[in-house]
Amino acid sequence: MLPADADPDAIAQALREAVAGAPSQGRDVADPRAALPVLGAPELPEERPAGRGRVVAVWGPTGAPGRTTVAVGVADELSRLGVSTLLVDADVYGGVIAQVLGLLDESPGFAGAARLAAAGNLDAQELVRLAWAVRPQLRVLTGLARADRWPELRPRAVGTVLEEARRLAEVTVVDCAFNLEDDEELSFDTVAPRRNGATLAVLEEADTVLCISGADPVALQRSIRALGELRDGLPDVEPVLVVNQVRRGPVPGDPRREIGEALERFAGREVRFFLPADRRATDAALASGRSLAEAAPGSSLRVELRALAAALADVPSRPAGDAWPCGPPGPGDVRRVRGHDRAVA
Ligand SMILES: Nc1ncnc2c1ncn2[C@@H]1O[C@H](COP(=O)(O)OP(=O)(O)OP(=O)(O)O)[C@@H](O)[C@H]1O
Ligand SMILES: [Mg+2]
Numbered sequence: 031m032l033p034a035d036a037d038p039d040a041i042a043q044a045l046r047e048a049v050a051g052a053p054s055q056g057r058d059v060a061d062p063r064a065a066l067p068v069l070g071a072p073e074l075p076e077e078r079p080a081g082r083g084r085v086v087a088v089w090g091p092t093g094a095p096g097r098t099t100v101a102v103g104v105a106d107e108l109s110r111l112g113v114s115t116l117l118v119d120a121d122v123y124g125g126v127i128a129q130v131l132g133l134l135d136e137s138p139g140f141a142g143a144a145r146l147a148a149a150g151n152l153d154a155q156e157l158v159r160l161a162w163a164v165r166p167q168l169r170v171l172t173g174l175a176r177a178d179r180w181p182e183l184r185p186r187a188v189g190t191v192l193e194e195a196r197r198l199a200e201v202t203v204v205d206c207a208f209n210l211e212d213d214e215e216l217s218f219d220t221v222a223p224r225r226n227g228a229t230l231a232v233l234e235e236a237d238t239v240l241c242i243s244g245a246d247p248v249a250l251q252r253s254i255r256a257l258g259e260l261r262d263g264l265p266d267v268e269p270v271l272v273v274n275q276v277r278r279g280p281v282p283g284d285p286r287r288e289i290g291e292a293l294e295r296f297a298g299r300e301v302r303f304f305l306p307a308d309r310r311a312t313d314a315a316l317a318s319g320r321s322l323a324e325a326a327p328g329s330s331l332r333v334e335l336r337a338l339a340a341a342l343a344d345v346p347s348r349p350a351g352d353a354w355p356c357g358p359p360g361p362g363d364v365r366r367v368r369g370h371d372r373a374v375a
Contacts (some may be wrong), residue, residue: 107339125173132319
């Protein structure tokens with residue numbers, strides 16, 4: 031408790047200490063046992079990637095194939111692998127990551143960062159201030175609390191936020207909306223706000239685009255269509271195909287083989303990762319507002335998400351032509367570096 035006549039320095043010091051993690055605010059982000067998220071942990075991390083951080087976009091068709099589940103799971107697992115990670119909720123149809131991770135969110139999050147970026151006032155310190163420190167190595171920029179606030183996510187500002195994110199975290203994982211339509215250009219003579227412009231900006235900016243597909247016939251059909259739209263709209267993007275919610279039942283025979291063959295045949299894409307359906311695990315995570323690693327650490331879905339994160343952590347951040355910092359690519363790796371696609375046989 032400060033005396034009523036405390037001088038400004040003492041007040042400032044008390045505030046700094048409170049924000050830095052007094053017990054009522056949650057533990058310090060540097061504490062590896064940290065359990066409670068902290069908004070705007072004050073310190074910039076000592077080790078930063080100096081603009082070399084990579085951006086991984088998590089995208090996929092309509093029908094809730096599991097974009098958010100994969101984005102949250104991959105970001106959490108990356109942080110547990112010791113990779114400094116920023117998770118960004120960029121869903122222009124309304125963000126849910128705050129709720130999924132049990133954050134009582136009243137922070138301006140990604141929209142706040144985009145606003146600062148548009149005004150030319152965003153730097154790493156501001157980005158840290160707007161992000162939740164959920165655990166060591168994992169910060170989260172929450173999304174739009176209401177879907178009708180999508181005009182706050184201007185495409186150019188979104189690009190600037192991601193540039194700054196590259197300076198803050200080794201990997202920035204972005205949960206994107208499904209829709210790529212760009213109708214406004216047809217309907218308006220003047221430059222109209224484009225709802226899906228933010229999604230397109232993220233996909234263009236990303237080093238790696240994960241396309242998340244469901245595993246039943248309807249979901250597969252949607253994925254085939256969506257991959258066609260992605261190819262038409264952003265021909266430089268070479269997505270890494272991830273099939274989620276794989277289970278026996280909705281497709282005959284061996285689901286992996288059948289799904290793999292269908293996507294190869296009708297979308298011309300090889301499936302790189304299969305993630306199992308594991309409702310018990312996702313329900314446990316949702317019920318507790320925690321990640322799968324915390325709520326269901328031994329679940330099959332968590333194990334596969336960790337493998338996906340480990341594979342992503344190997345992707346180099348350097349422009350094409352540089353040496354591979356993490357050793358040469360292995361079989362099956364897909365590395366996309368700024369429009370230069372490298373599929374490793
Ligand atoms: N592998 C899985 N096994 C079981 N349930 C899953 C799996 N992946 C996702 N789910 C569940 O499916 C539902 C939709 O997942 P999620 O919210 O991640 O999808 P989305 O693609 O982000 O959807 P939206 O279009 O709403 O953004 C959630 O209830 C989630 O817990
Ligand atoms: Mg989602």
